[in-house]
Amino acid sequence: MFDYHVHTEFSVDCKVPMADSCRAAIAAGITEIAFTDHVEHQPADLGYGYYRPDDYFRELEKVRAEFGDRLTILAGAEVDFHLETADEVAKFIDRYADRYDFIIGSVHYASGGEIIFPEHFDGRTLDEVFLPYFDQIQAAVETGWFNVIGHLDIPKRYLPRTHRTYNPVVYRERLQPIFKAMIEKGVGFEINTSGLRQAPKTSMPGPAIVRWYAEAGGTLITTGTDSHSAQTVGSGVAKTLDMLELCGITSVASFRGRKSTLVPIAELRPAASET
Ligand SMILES: [Zn+2]
Ligand SMILES: [Zn+2]
Numbered sequence: 001m002f003d004y005h006v007h008t009e010f011s012v013d014c015k016v017p018m019a020d021s022c023r024a025a026i027a028a029g030i031t032e033i034a035f036t037d038h039v040e041h042q043p044a045d046l047g048y049g050y051y052r053p054d055d056y057f058r059e060l061e062k063v064r065a066e067f068g069d070r071l072t073i074l075a076g077a078e079v080d081f082h083l084e085t086a087d088e089v090a091k092f093i094d095r096y097a098d099r100y101d102f103i104i105g106s107v108h109y110a111s112g113g114e115i116i117f118p119e120h121f122d123g124r125t126l127d128e129v130f131l132p133y134f135d136q137i138q139a140a141v142e143t144g145w146f147n148v149i150g151h152l153d154i155p156k157r158y159l160p161r162t163h164r165t166y167n168p169v170v171y172r173e174r175l176q177p178i179f180k181a182m183i184e185k186g187v188g189f190e191i192n193t194s195g196l197r198q199a200p201k202t203s204m205p206g207p208a209i210v211r212w213y214a215e216a217g218g219t220l221i222t223t224g225t226d227s228h229s230a231q232t233v234g235s236g237v238a239k240t241l242d243m244l245e246l247c248g249i250t251s252v253a254s255f256r257g258r259k260s261t262l263v264p265i266a267e268l269r270p271a272a273s274e275t
C-alpha cells in the first residue's frame with residue numbers, strides 16, 4: 001500500500017522526523033511513502049519561506065540509506081496554489097520540479113489570501129465558497145504543474161454546523177470540466193484519508209466524486225493520509241482501496257520522477273489482516 005501524503009519537520013505545522021514516519025509506515029504495511037512537505041506561496045501563511053529544499057533532500061537521502069531496503073521513499077511536495085500567487089508557484093516548479101518524484105497541488109486559500117477555514121464560511125453560502133474554490137482547482141489542473149490535486153473537496157472539512165446538509169451532488173456538473181482537464185493534462189487526484197479521522201468522517205474526496213471521475217474516464221488516483229504525526233501514517237489506506245474498487249477504480253498510481261504507473265489494487269492489499 002502507498003501513503004503519498006506525509007508531512008515532516010520540514011513543514012511548519014509538523015514536528016515528526018522522517019525516520020519516525022518510515023518506521024510507522026513499515027509497521028502499517030506501507031510499501032511506498034512520499035514525504036510531501038508544504039511549499040507555501042501565500043505571504044500570510046505561517047509556513048511562508050519555511051521550507052528548505054536542500055535540507056529536505058539531505059534528510060531524504062539519510063532515511064533512504066536506513067530504510068530503503070524495506071520501504072520505497074519518494075521525494076514529494078505539497079505545493080500551495082492560487083492564481084494570485086501563480087507566478088511564485090511557477091518559479092518553484094521551474095527551479096525544483098525535476099528533483100521530485102511526485103508533486104501535489106493544493107488550494108488552501110481563497111481570493112484575497114483568506115484561508116479556507118470555518119470562519120471563511122461566515123456570511124457565505126456553500127456556492128460562494130465552493131464555486132470560487134473549484135475555479136482555483138480548475139486553474140491548478142490546467143497549469144499541468146502537478147501530478148495530483150490534494151484533498152479535492154477540502155472546504156467540506158470546515159463546514160460549519162449551519163451547512164452540514166452538504167451533498168457533493170450539487171457540484172457534480174461543476175466537476176465535469178475539472179475531470180476533463182485532468183484527463184487531458186494527465187493530472188489525477190489523491191484520496192486524502194485525513195477526512196476519515198476528522199469531522200467529515202469520509203475521505204476527501206469521498207466515493208460519489210470518485211465514481212463520477214471513473215465514469216468520466218479518469219484512472220489516476222493516489223492514496224495519502226496527510227499525516228502530521230507518525231501514528232496516522234498508513235491509516236485508512238486499506239479501507240480506501242475497498243472504496244476505490246466499489247467505485248470502479250481498479251488501480252492506484254505509483255510515481256517515479258513525476259511519471260506514473262498504475263498498480264492493480266489486487267497487488268496492493270496487505271498479506272496480513274489490517275484495519
Ligand atoms: Zn493541504
Ligand atoms: Zn498536507
